[in-house]
Amino acid sequence: MTTIRANCPTCGDVQLKANDLVVRICSDDESGSYAFRCPDCAHPVAKDASRRIVDLLVGSGVRMQVWRLPAELQESHLGPTLTPDDLLDFHLLLQSDGWFESVAEAVRKNIER
Numbered sequence: 163m164t165t166i167r168a169n170c171p172t173c174g175d176v177q178l179k180a181n182d183l184v185v186r187i188c189s190d191d192e193s194g195s196y197a198f199r200c201p202d203c204a205h206p207v208a209k210d211a212s213r214r215i216v217d218l219l220v221g222s223g224v225r226m227q228v229w230r231l232p233a234e235l236q237e238s239h240l241g242p243t244l245t246p247d248d249l250l251d252f253h254l255l256l257q258s259d260g261w262f263e264s265v266a267e268a269v270r271k272n273i274e275r
């Protein structure tokens with residue numbers, strides 16, 4: 163079986179077998195990466211990979227996963243960015259009686275604007 167040498171940020175060069183890694187390809191932008199768990203320190207490691215590296219790894223028997231960018235990236239966002247204060251206000255709101263009606267009312271007012 164092919165031995166693959168990769169680099170762990172903590173341990174340096176480590177030796178892996180093909181089934182120790184996974185290659186991930188994003189079908190939206192065709193970017194590639196690979197990931198493995200370091201055999202020495204057990205930390206997960208993920209690195210960007212060029213097309214050439216992806217081809218070499220897949221050709222060595224590394225399994226490939228294809229993934230898509232989250233659909234939320236295509237959504238348009240209106241209004242100001244949420245702040246930590248907004249989050250605290252929302253947390254306090256959720257502790258009050260009738261929080262659901264308050265949220266529904268706020269959403270309804272926002273839609274009417």
Ligand SMILES: [Zn+2]
Pocket residue numbers: 170171172173174200201202203204205
């Ligand atoms: Zn390590």
